[in-house]
Amino acid sequence: MPSVSERYEGLGVGFAPYLQPPGPEIVRWTVGEPGFDTPTEIIETAVQGLKNGQTKYTRGAGSKELCQSVADYLAKHHGIEVSWEDVVVTPGAKQALLYSFLITTMPGDEAILLAPSWASYEPMLEFIGAVPVHVPVNMGNFHxxxxxxxxxxxxxTRMILINSPCNPTGAVFTPEEVEEIVEIAVENDLWIVSDEIYGRMVWVDWPHVSPFTVPGGSERTIVINGWSKSWAMTGMRVGFLTGPTEAVRAAMKSQANSASHIPTFMMEAARVALQCDESVELFNQEYLKRREIMVDGLASIPGLRVPEPEGAFYVFADITGTGMTDIEFADRALEAGVQLIPASLVNGGEGFIRISYATEESEIHEGLRRIRSWLDGE
Ligand SMILES: Cc1ncc(COP(=O)(O)O)c(C=O)c1O
Structure with a gap:
């Protein structure tokens, strides 16, 4: 057999080793996936689209109606003003991230990641020959x-990536912090890739601010977002990007030469989703409740330091007080029946575990019970 290209040698796969589905007896606190069904009207629209024959090739960046709805949505919720022609709808936010990395870097160029960052950024940059440079955040508050x-x-350095609200730390950067990052980017003529997929999940009294909306930001920020998290549509694989027109044209070329477009029948379904504000709000109420149960439960366990998550649906807990490494903690938690992620899988995460509280409430209670009884038996 011929050999696989060297590009794959040593390439990581993010949190994947700890995301494998365990047996049904294990409580899963790992997957960044909403523990809710996709709202019915979205599913019905997708099914209707299939029945109506929306099964053929169509406009690569997404239908005009969908792109217009994305532009309207961004203006309404995030103060981002763009034309529908500057929106590209992609197979998940992940694909949009890949395009944004291709657009902003050449092989050998450096991209700044704020460590600890989401596990897929580093391998995705390495995949295309760019060099991730990990810059630690303040570990007290993850800002x-x-x-x-x-x-x-x-x-x-060509690009700085920000992800606020953040996976895995839950940090929501303040408006002043976002302004300062834009200032730094302007001073050094850098691109900003802003992954805003958790932009609707903010639990603090300062808002999520996109660098695109800050003076100097709109000509250098590629905004990434998608339907997976706030609409519980992870498996439907729809995301989007927008940004300066030249970058968007390059994203269109990237899509034309790879995925072509998202499934045609998903376009109207994604458009309908953007009007499902009630579901988004309902899910958010539930997340707030689950966050409280998870944070209070974990904080009462000796040896754990649990900073209050400011957004998204993750707790990033310091377990060094237990005397274990995060890998030992995660492996032994799994033996006790709870799957969670040791954060040293990503640069800067040593001594922390990442827990998703998007899971069902009963799973949160059961997991807490198992961890307590495991650690009580130590
Ligand atoms: C920070 C971040 N960006 C992007 C994604 C990928 O989203 P999508 O399902 O739209 O590809 C995730 C999913 O976990 C994420 O946490």
Whole structure:
């Protein structure tokens, strides 16, 4: 057999080793997936689309109606003003991220990630030959350290990626922090890729602010978002990007030469989803409840430090007080019947575990019971 290209040698797969479906007896606190059914009207629209023959090739960036709805949605919820022609609907936010990395870097160029960051960014950058540079956040509150960002910039730096609200830390950057990051990008003529997939899940009294809306931001920010999280549509694989027109044209070329477009019958379903504000709000109420149960439950366990998550649906807990490494903690939690992610799988996550509280409430209670009884038996 011929050999597989060297591109794959040593390439990571993010959190995947700890995301494998365990047996049904295991409580799963791992998957970043809403524990809710996709709203019925979205499913019915997709089914109707199939029945109506929306099964053929169509406009690559997404139907005009869908792109217009995305533009309207961004203006209404995030203050982002763009034309429908500057929207590209992609197979998941992940694909949009890949395009944004291709657009902003050449092989050998450096991209700044705020560590710890979502596990897929690093391998995705490496896949295309770009060099991820991990800049640690302040580990007390997981907010960016501006001096560290400034010090990490070299003549090879092309892009800085921000993900607020953040997976895995739950941090929501303040408007002032976002402004300062844009300032740094302007000073150094850098792109910003802003992954805003958790933009509707903010639990603090400052808003999620997109760098696109900050002075100097709109000409250098590629905004990434998608339907997976707030509409419980992870398996439907729909996301989008927008940004400066030249970057969007490059994204269209990327899509034309790879995925072509999202499934045609999903376009109207994704459009309908953007009007399902009630479901988004309902899910958010549930997440708030689950967050409280998870945070209170974990905080009462000796040895765990549990900073209050400001957004998204993750708890990022410091387990160093248990005397275990995060890998030991995760492996032994699995033996006790709870699957969670040891954060040292990503740069800067040593000593922490990531827990998703998007799961059902009963699973949160049962997992807490199992962890308590395991640690009580120590
Ligand atoms: C920060 C972040 N960005 C992007 C994605 C991918 O989203 P999608 O399902 O739309 O590809 C995820 C999914 O876990 C995520 O946590």
């Amino acid at each position: 960016p350290n501006m001096d560290a960002i400034r010090n990490a910039i070299t003549d090879k």
